Amino acid sequence: MAGNTAIIYEEAGTDPEVDRIVQEGGGGRTTIVAVPEPAEAARLAAEPADEGVQLIELYGGSETAWQAEFIEAVDARIPVGVVGYPKESRPA
Numbered sequence: 571m572a573g574n575t576a577i578i579y580e581e582a583g584t585d586p587e588v589d590r591i592v593q594e595g596g597g598g599r600t601t602i603v604a605v606p607e608p609a610e611a612a613r614l615a616a617e618p619a620d621e622g623v624q625l626i627e628l629y630g631g632s633e634t635a636w637q638a639e640f641i642e643a644v645d646a647r648i649p650v651g652v653v654g655y656p657k658e659s660r661p662a
């Protein structure tokens with residue numbers, strides 16, 4: 571699918587200004603951003619809309635409370651999906 575998408579995931583100790591990858595091809599762009607904590611993701615919520623992103627995916631084991639906070643911060647300007655996996659699949 572051509573278009574601009576963003577993938578955001580939580581990883582302790584990361585810097586979202588530095589820890590990001592931008593991949594372009596096929597008429598679209600995907601930006602992958604690591605955030606150190608949920609509050610940082612919500613703070614950055616306006617950034618994708620300003621960059622023309624058409625879809626955001628929150629990735630990997632994030633808690634539903636911060637997913638909801640992020641979705642609220644985006645304010646329905648961009649569809650937000652959640653890529654998850656069952657708690658049982660995570661290491662103890």
